[in-house]
Amino acid sequence: MLEAYLKDIEARGLPFEPYKKISPLGMKVLPRTITIEQDRKLREIAEKTGRRMSKLARDAVELFYA
DSSP states (O other): OHHHHHHTHHHHTOOOOOOOOBOTTSOBOOOOOOOHHHHHHHHHHHHHHOOOHHHHHHHHHHHHHO
16 A cells, blocks of 8 residues: 555655655664554563664564565
């Protein structure tokens, strides 16, 4: 659905605002909404492992697509 929305966005005149925030480390910053329970679990794992929540999220995406 998102791909269809973005395909001809300018031709159809749909509202959009480009997301320009890019990390100096070559990573793109993507804000995502998660449930309160997912946030609680992610924070708990981050505390236990000493890893950042962003790293845990990247690892989860990599595992999902592996």
